[in-house]
Amino acid sequence: MNEVGINRKRIVGWRNLIGCIIMVWVFVFVIGPLCLKFDPVGEMAEHIRESGIEACGYWWSDVEVFADAEMNCRNTIKYPPGQNISKIK
């Protein structure tokens, strides 16, 4: 490829890169917020925002509530309520 061809390829590459960056920007700041206007998505988003749950976590240790769940399950099994209560009439 001659120098003109290389330069043209380079320009096309940079033009495409800028185009992709604009598309990402549109997705993050236009399409994303628009999705949140759809009720079920908006409700879930609000719930995630309020609860602070790490919805992007990929593994149990990425999400703090997993520790709460584990502790609760473990203690429920080890100290199950009603151990000495006679059957309710």
Added chain:
Amino acid sequence: MKKPGKWSALWREEDWWAIWLGFVILIVGMLIFFPRAPQGMKEKIAKANTIMQSEAERAPFKTLKWYKANDDKKKVKANSQNFAKSIKSFLNKPHRWKSNPIDSFYMSADEAKAETEKNVEKYNTLAIKEHEAGGLAMLAEVSAAKADYQNEELNEETKRVIADWRKALSKKNSARKKTQAKPYNQIPPLIGLCIILALFLSIGMKFMGRPSTKFIIGFFFVFSIAILAYMAEQQSTMKELGIGYAAWAILFGLIISNTVGTPKWAISAVQVEYFIKIGLVLLGAEILFSKIVSIGIPGIFVAWVVTPIVLITTYVVGQKIIKMPSKTLNITISADMSVCGVSAAIATAAACRAKKEELTLAVGMSLVFTSIMMIVMPIVIKALGISQVLGGAWMGGTIDSTGAVAAAGAFLGEKALYVAATIKMIQNVLIGVIAFFVALYWCVKVEAVPGQRVSLWEIWYRFPKFVIGFIGASIVFSIIYALMGSDVGYVLVDHGVIRGLTKTLRGWFFCLAFVSIGLATDFRQLKHMFKGGKPLILYVFGQSFNLCLTLFIAYIMFYVIFPGITAKI
């Protein structure tokens, strides 16, 4: 197949270096956290356990005191200490932001103060509500106690009021976190972390005979893209839609490599497998078999019966009916859909040496379906009137991504969250076993000459050695956790070595791997792989089967075989 030199493989091969470097991090973690237990740890645990035991004997439901003791026990964590907070702030990824990307790296003292003040009023309102709900719960509990817990109506009413108090408490606690904004400047720690990781990883590169100086130079580029990926994840809307760093890392890498091209000076640092394998050894330490045994029999059945059935069925259907052209793509999709999404895809793809484009495709589909299922499943469960326990088990067994399981579970309620999280955690453990057997199956069956018997030595030569590190880390940490006991293990392993150090580093290694995948992938190859929509058909078939089977088995386990356990959850 080329057989490597015997002992020199230990310091010349990538798989072994992944094990050495992974274990160095794990040992450093143990040396930091094990000798530094929080003050009064054993006394606090013993006190909480005594209260829970006496309350469990006293009442037929979990009382306020039982819950408070449970919450007090939860607070005892090695990573709550000052030294651990310093480690965390050094390893931290970019922070949350909304419209100004700079907020991701820097917050001044004034801005932190303003942020705190903005949330204080809301916190105060929620604190009052929690106090009122707590008061009502207390009154109800006293009434139930006066009837000697023999009045079922009063007991049920008390349980309901206590559940309301838990909900109010959870909201108050979440709001309190937002009133604790502190100033930060994440730029110096990120530069420091980049330098340390570059030097640390270059040791292995040097021994493997790869250009270590070029690696260090290129690493700054790859790390910068990883920072951008984390930054995109932390944007508030993206976070709320559940679009995590894996998607952004692959996307940013793909954009660069398919437009201006990956810079030649950075190519040496595009080390997909090196990063993945170290990350997987660290992940191995988080696969704690002993933890799982203590958290629930019905969950073990749901996760460990359904998951292998779905995995094997999907793989067989992919080969026999859908006629997937690539076995590695078939097993990677089957694993990420049936186990736990991204993490399972990474482990399985590495175990069977799948192409990076195949991993990209599997991860991409998993992320899209996870976002959809996270929103749709709670709606369906509510519409069908399915109970929280069954709904939680259904979601925990079917939604791929762990974070999405938590969000969807919490959307239904505390019970659903706890059941969903437990099932997912039990399912997470399966990836160690699955990665091991996939690696073995590939050595013995897929890569073998048909009709020829494979010797044990041949299997050893072909077997991906990093899997030994992955399983080894899991066994070592499971034994340590079991020896410490669940309570101390929770403090020093779970909330010490893992959450205090290795999980953040594991995240960085996976993020670097995904950036590298993007930087090394030709978009046209990806398009070619999707031809005919076979991967999508496979995913949809597998997930539909998973949804039906999980719901059926969860019902059988929680309502037919173990109704007693269900009643106590």
